[in-house]
Amino acid sequence: MGVLGGSAAGAVLFQACGVPEEELLVEAPLQMPEDLVSGVDNWYATVCRQCPTGEGVVVRVIEGRAKKVEGNVDYPVNMGKHSARCEAGLQSLYDPDRISAPLLRTGERGAGQWEEVSWTDAITRLAHQLSETADPEQVVMVTEPLSAHLGMVAERFASKYGARHVPYEPLERTTLRASIEQVFGQERMPDFDIENASYLLSFGADFLNTWVSPVRYARGFGQLRQGGMERGTFVQVDSRLSMSAANADEWIHVNPGREGLLALSIAQVIVSDPALRRLADEAGIRALTDGDDSRLGAFAPDLVAGAISGAVSAERMAETIRRTASDFVHHQPSLAIGGGPAGAHTNGLFTLNAVYSLNRIVGNVGKPGGVIPNPPPPLEGVPSRPAVASFEDWRNLAGDMRGGRVRALLVRGADPMYGLPEALGFRAASYDVPFIFSFSSRMDDTTAMADLVLPSHAPLEDWGSDVPDPGPGHQVVGYQQPVVRPFFEQRGVHLGTKGFGDILLSLAHLLELDLEIPGATFMDVVKEGSRQLMGRGSAPFSTYSSFPAFWNGLLRHGGWWDTGAKHDGPIPPPPPLPAEAEIPQFSGPEGEGTFYLAPFASASLTDGRGAHLPWLQATPDPLSTATWRTWAEINLKKAREMDIEEGDVVRLETAHGSIEALAYPHPGISPEVVAVPIGQGHRAGGRYAEGRGANVLSVLSPSLTDAAGSLAWAANRVKVTKTGRWERLPKMENSKPDLAVDEHRLIIPLAQRDR
């Protein structure tokens, strides 16, 4: 293993034997661990696997135990920064409810009765079932989106065996990817150069919190604010005051699903005003309007302002649109991004295409402060981007399961029984599947329904590689190495955990499948696969003369990159903008006491994958400061009208079921919207997750966006009623009474902007 920043171990040991001189500095004659040298620590570089982004991290290891996770300064994606979620990787390693050996179901399915079996037994059982299956198409592999070498092994295994591979992405980005492909002609997600932008316009994307690559974007945002000569401006268009919206210079509230209309209206102002158009990119405008300047006429601010926001007057909205359009072209480099709820309505693709087209109006593609296309990954043979299934695929799969056309499910790193709406019937249909095998290291909702569990290593114990999507605008491969020996190693070779790549390789061996990948273990696959990078890349990677030194270098630095290997090739012109608006459709109750339902990814639990980690459960939500529970954000005045107070248990009823949550009235949300965090309400998951709060995903209607059959998770309405019960909402706010209000700006004084 490569040691990052190797320390002279001898010197430390020598000093540890005596009393260091600095002890005299301590004025108390008391020794605390802080004052003692307590052993040698090493920092190992690896890749964080707590969320799909894959930040480069370094992990502090003392005496064989991981102690601290920090960002890897060298790694180009996050440049030393990290999130609370990365930090909690430690707790997923030492999770007290982790599965420590293969488990065989003994009771009813889902009853939680298990018997430990040996790995030989478990793998033989699995191989036996797979070889017994007459039609391999009836075996379905459900995984998280897998990148680089693990993606390659899984793909090869699925194709050689003949199984279907259905990668599960909660809060899928199918619509976003479709839009990027249409507007920029890019297969891979581009990098957004927030750092160098002067004006950032975000439509629904909670990019500072959970959206796509939040640590990278947050770092860029810090630079946008105070890193340059001039402070950049950031405007958020959103139906809910998200964490990103809270940090904006201006939050433009829109009715849910109307973000695209606003973007088109901005485009209309720029196209029709010669003074603004002069500053924009003429070629882009011509492509977007198809040469017809009157094409966007229907989106003139005065015509659409009323539909965009019912909460503010139409005149004020029209004025806001004109001002924003003017700022967008005057403060270049300007950048427009969009996603999250904006892309999760029935008109999601229409919206995102309109939003990303704004970038083509100012022609910022490939320029500093703009949209930077990413080059294809440098590794041959690995998937160029992780395969992802759309909601439509899940609907088909559930249908196949119900029809008895699925014999076995192999699930790893995915929890579809938690994340898919109940209306889809995936969970119910799983009773019609004879065998469910799980490779999860914890008892998530899907694993609880398994017949056999073959537990994987925690990410900090495993090998791997990662091609970040999106990358930082040049080629990067992250290398993940075990920073500690497997925690359950002491349970012996027959029990304990194994890496998923290794499980697949031994399974292929038992089934006599030739995956045509060199290497007996998954570590060999990753190592051999890196040979093709030797002699390439930025310094120091290009300088190593032998492969062992090169491999060591990869592990020391936590990856390989080539800052010169950027996207080249033309960017195709964008398709013309639509001349007519697409109206978003909502399902669910209308009338008195009903609201738009805005589900949002929890800052710490994201889509629910962090719910078993106590640090993340105890992380206050940025806006409500609530922890440990599911709450419903409701407008303060509206709540008073409905006689709802904080802590009132309210029932939220959609067209497909109901959940209960604790009310959290606050002044920052529209009176027409109720917002509920995603992440709680697990049926299983160990002591910290199980039976806690409610799962808002479960009651969503299975309606689709206008792109590639993606789930329109923001297209619901909900009826709110009081249950009459009250429970205290655990939160950080007001736990320190003296600082609870800042009416006179004693705590956060403001300085005026300089422009």
Place this chain on the structure above:
Amino acid sequence: MEGRQKWAMTVDVDRCIGCQACVIACQSENNIPISDEPLFNQRRAMEWIRIERYWEGEFPDVKARFIPIFCQHCDDAPCEPVCPVYATYHNSEGLNVQVYNRCIGSRLCVNNCPYQVRYFNFWEPEWPESLQNQLNPDVTVRSRGIMEKCTFCIQRIRRTGREAKRDGRKVEDGDRGLNPACVNACPTDTLVFGDVMDPDSRVSKLKEKEMSEDGRGYHLLGSLGTGPNVIYLKKVDEHASGPTHA
């Protein structure tokens, strides 16, 4: 050790996005007990650094503002003179230090701290056995009845100083080993830590620039005269009232 050091931090409120990365980094580094649901409900959750959120106005003209609050390491710390047993005192490097094994839990200090950044262990901290593996061996686990608070990660300062001396070099400004855990974590570079006795350190330069007449620097509740070693930089907002600053 050559020369004296005095540790200080700047907090640029205009960069802070309220993401809580610092909060969890601190919990990990300093063996802070897990704040479970009952602790929050009792208002006894511990966060040596916490993010406060303030509402301004009402929908649709509403702002939510974030500010990280932690021990200000005051030169004239109100918590120090009231401690009956010298468990909290000022050390030669400007740190407000808490000596856990002197503390008798009188809680007079928390009562006197205007920033409310001292946390009392009302309960014996407990971790499930496997989670104890993540505890930092450089930091004492505090027991029931003990007061605790931000130390500017003194264990990191000590370790870095020692390693620098061993290797015959000076402690470098911005050394990742020297920075408190929150500073390394902060994705937006809101927090800058360093030695104000070193005129070339980032924190000294920021102090000089931002505490000047047209700078954004201020002390939290400065009118109290506690002489904090933490400098906040004002949030920039076009709706600012009062004296204008660039």
